[in-house]
Amino acid sequence: WNKAEKREIRILWKKIQTDPKIKKIAQNIKFEDSWTRNIFKVIVQGWYWCTMNASHIIDSRGHFTSLDFQAFIRYEVSPYNEHVKKHIKSKPGTKFNTLDQVPLDQLLMYGGMDERITKQLWKDQEKELSTKRGLKQAYRFFHKGLVAFSDTQYIGIPIDLEYYEKEDKRLEKKITKLEHKLLNGKEALLFKKETGNELKLQKDFSTKDLRELFFDILKLKPTKMTPNPKTKIPSVDHDVLSQMNNPFAKRIIQRRKLFKVKNTYLAQFKREECDGRIHPFFDLHIPRSYRSSSSMPNFQNIPVRDKEARKAVRQGVIPSKGRKLGLIDYSGTEVCAAACYSKDPVLVKEITDGIDMHQSQAKKLFKLNEKQVTKDIRFYTKNQFVFPEFYGSWYKACAYNLIETCFDLKTNDGIAVKTHLKNKGIVDSDDFMDHVKKEEKKFWDKYNVYYDWKEQSIKNYQKNGYIETFFGHRRTGYLSNNQILNTPMQATGFHWLLWSYIEANRESKNWKTDLIAQIHDEMIYDLDPREESLVWGTTKDIMCNRIRERYDWIIVPLTVEIETTPVDGSWYEKSTIGI
Incomplete structure (x- = not known):
C-alpha cells in the first residue's frame, strides 16, 4: 500500500472501531483492544464477543483456547499459517513483527481464514452457551473483566528503572562473591582431592556432584530420598539443604535466591519497561480454576515472605510523581466462600x-x-x-x-x-x-455441616463430571479431591475481586486516580492523595456492600484491608491504614 492508501485504511478502521453500533468479535479481545489503542490511538466501542475466552468458559482444560486448536477439533481445519508463521512474532530487539513482508495474496488468505473461523466459532459458541444459563452468565462476567483489564494494561505501572539497574549490579557483585567462596572454599578443594575433578557451577551445581560431596565425602546423613521408587537416592533439594548446618549448603541457598531475584524478577521488569512503565498482561483464559494470570512481566509472582527478595523487587515499583500506591485486599475470602457454599x-x-x-x-x-x-x-x-x-x-x-x-x-x-x-x-x-x-x-x-458438604461435592463431581461455582463457571476434566473442593473457594474469592474491579474501574473513569494492577484478591491504585477519602470510601463500599446487595447468596460479611505508601514512596514502603 502507498501512503494515501494507508491513510485511508486508518481513517476507515478508526471509524469502524469507534462506532458502538458495530459489534466487535475477536479471538482475544483484550489483545486486539490494546493493539488498537496503541497503534490507532482510539478506544474500541462495541466489544461483543471473545472466542478465546468463550472457549475457556466452555472447557477449562489447558491449551484448548487457541484458534488453531478450535479450528481443528470443531471444523477439522489444519493449521493454515505456513506462509506467515515466521513473520508473526517480532524479532529480538524490535517492537513489531514483519507481516508487512508477506505477499499480499498470502496475507489476505491468512486473514480471511482467521475471520471465517472466528465468525463461525462465535456463532457456535453463542448458540451453545445460550442453552446453559450458568455458563452464559460466566462468559458475560469474564467479558466485562477483560475490558476492565485492558484499561489497566494500557495505563501501566510506573517503575524506577534506574533503581533496578543499580540493584542488578549490586546483586551481581554479591553472587560473584558467593561463587568465589563456593568454588575456592575447603569443600571445593576437598571435592577435587577426593574425585580429581573441579566442582562445576553454571546455573547451579549438578545434583550428582552435590550428593557425592555431602554424603560420600563429608559423610553427612541423608534426611530425604528422591520420590522415584526405582531410583531412590538421597535428595539435595531446597528442603534438604536448608536443614544442613553447613556453610557450603547455606551459600548455595543464598546464591540460588539472589540468582532468581536478579535473573527472574528484576530481569523481567527491565525487559518489559517502556517509557518508565511496565504493562503486564492480566488474562482470564489460562488457569483451570477460573482465576486470573499475569505475564510480560508476571506481576502476580513477586516475592512476599523473604525480606531481601521482597525489598529488591518492590523498591522499584513506584507511583506517578506526587502520588501514592494504594492497595486494597479482601480478607479471608476462602473461609467466607466456604461458609457461603456449605452454609455451615x-x-x-x-x-x-x-x-x-x-x-x-x-x-x-x-x-x-x-x-x-x-x-x-x-x-x-x-x-x-x-x-x-x-x-x-x-x-x-x-x-x-x-x-x-x-x-x-x-x-x-x-x-x-x-x-x-x-x-x-x-x-x-x-x-x-x-x-x-x-x-x-x-x-x-x-464444622460438621461443612464436612457433609465436602463429601457431597465429591459425589456430585463423580456424577456430573464437573464442579460449578456461584458465578456459573464449570471446571471439567479429571480432578483430585483437593481440586474438587478448593476450586469453588479460590475461584469465588477471585470472582468477588473481579466483580469489584469492574465496578471500581468504571468509577475510576471519573477520577484522576488510576486503577493499575490486580494480584489475586487485591487491587492496586496509582492514587492521587487529594482523592484518597473518595477512592477508599467508594472502593470499600463496592467490595463490602454493593456486592452483597447484588448477590444474595453471600451470607457472611466481606472485609478488606487497605495499605498505602508515602507520597512518591515505593511499594516496599507500604503500611496499613484504617478507613
Missing part, C-alpha cells in the same frame, strides 16, 4: 462475629494462649492445617508438615515451639501426631 452455621457465625479461625486453631494445635501466637505460627496453621483439612487432607499429612515448619519457630514469648510443647506434655513427634489427630476430630465435630 458455626462457620457463618464465627465469620459474622469476627472470630479468626486460623488464630483460634493455632492456639489449639500448639497449646498456646492468644499472646503467644506469632504471625508465622498462624500462617502455617492456616496453610498446613485449616485449608488442607478443608480441601481433603488428613491429620498425618498435616502433622508432618507442621513438625517440619513450626517446631523450630519461636512463640511471642521467645520459647521454641518444640520446647513449649514438651512443657505441655507433648514430648516427641509421635505425641504431636496423636494430638493433631484429636484436634482433627474436634475440628470436624465443630
Whole structure:
C-alpha cells in the first residue's frame, strides 16, 4: 500500500472501531483492544464477543483456547499459517513483527481464514452457551473483566528503572562473591582431592556432584530420598539443604535466591519497561480454576515472605510523581466462600462475629494462649492445617508438615515451639501426631455441616463430571479431591475481586486516580492523595456492600484491608491504614 492508501485504511478502521453500533468479535479481545489503542490511538466501542475466552468458559482444560486448536477439533481445519508463521512474532530487539513482508495474496488468505473461523466459532459458541444459563452468565462476567483489564494494561505501572539497574549490579557483585567462596572454599578443594575433578557451577551445581560431596565425602546423613521408587537416592533439594548446618549448603541457598531475584524478577521488569512503565498482561483464559494470570512481566509472582527478595523487587515499583500506591485486599475470602457454599452455621457465625479461625486453631494445635501466637505460627496453621483439612487432607499429612515448619519457630514469648510443647506434655513427634489427630476430630465435630458438604461435592463431581461455582463457571476434566473442593473457594474469592474491579474501574473513569494492577484478591491504585477519602470510601463500599446487595447468596460479611505508601514512596514502603 502507498501512503494515501494507508491513510485511508486508518481513517476507515478508526471509524469502524469507534462506532458502538458495530459489534466487535475477536479471538482475544483484550489483545486486539490494546493493539488498537496503541497503534490507532482510539478506544474500541462495541466489544461483543471473545472466542478465546468463550472457549475457556466452555472447557477449562489447558491449551484448548487457541484458534488453531478450535479450528481443528470443531471444523477439522489444519493449521493454515505456513506462509506467515515466521513473520508473526517480532524479532529480538524490535517492537513489531514483519507481516508487512508477506505477499499480499498470502496475507489476505491468512486473514480471511482467521475471520471465517472466528465468525463461525462465535456463532457456535453463542448458540451453545445460550442453552446453559450458568455458563452464559460466566462468559458475560469474564467479558466485562477483560475490558476492565485492558484499561489497566494500557495505563501501566510506573517503575524506577534506574533503581533496578543499580540493584542488578549490586546483586551481581554479591553472587560473584558467593561463587568465589563456593568454588575456592575447603569443600571445593576437598571435592577435587577426593574425585580429581573441579566442582562445576553454571546455573547451579549438578545434583550428582552435590550428593557425592555431602554424603560420600563429608559423610553427612541423608534426611530425604528422591520420590522415584526405582531410583531412590538421597535428595539435595531446597528442603534438604536448608536443614544442613553447613556453610557450603547455606551459600548455595543464598546464591540460588539472589540468582532468581536478579535473573527472574528484576530481569523481567527491565525487559518489559517502556517509557518508565511496565504493562503486564492480566488474562482470564489460562488457569483451570477460573482465576486470573499475569505475564510480560508476571506481576502476580513477586516475592512476599523473604525480606531481601521482597525489598529488591518492590523498591522499584513506584507511583506517578506526587502520588501514592494504594492497595486494597479482601480478607479471608476462602473461609467466607466456604461458609457461603456449605452454609455451615458455626462457620457463618464465627465469620459474622469476627472470630479468626486460623488464630483460634493455632492456639489449639500448639497449646498456646492468644499472646503467644506469632504471625508465622498462624500462617502455617492456616496453610498446613485449616485449608488442607478443608480441601481433603488428613491429620498425618498435616502433622508432618507442621513438625517440619513450626517446631523450630519461636512463640511471642521467645520459647521454641518444640520446647513449649514438651512443657505441655507433648514430648516427641509421635505425641504431636496423636494430638493433631484429636484436634482433627474436634475440628470436624465443630464444622460438621461443612464436612457433609465436602463429601457431597465429591459425589456430585463423580456424577456430573464437573464442579460449578456461584458465578456459573464449570471446571471439567479429571480432578483430585483437593481440586474438587478448593476450586469453588479460590475461584469465588477471585470472582468477588473481579466483580469489584469492574465496578471500581468504571468509577475510576471519573477520577484522576488510576486503577493499575490486580494480584489475586487485591487491587492496586496509582492514587492521587487529594482523592484518597473518595477512592477508599467508594472502593470499600463496592467490595463490602454493593456486592452483597447484588448477590444474595453471600451470607457472611466481606472485609478488606487497605495499605498505602508515602507520597512518591515505593511499594516496599507500604503500611496499613484504617478507613
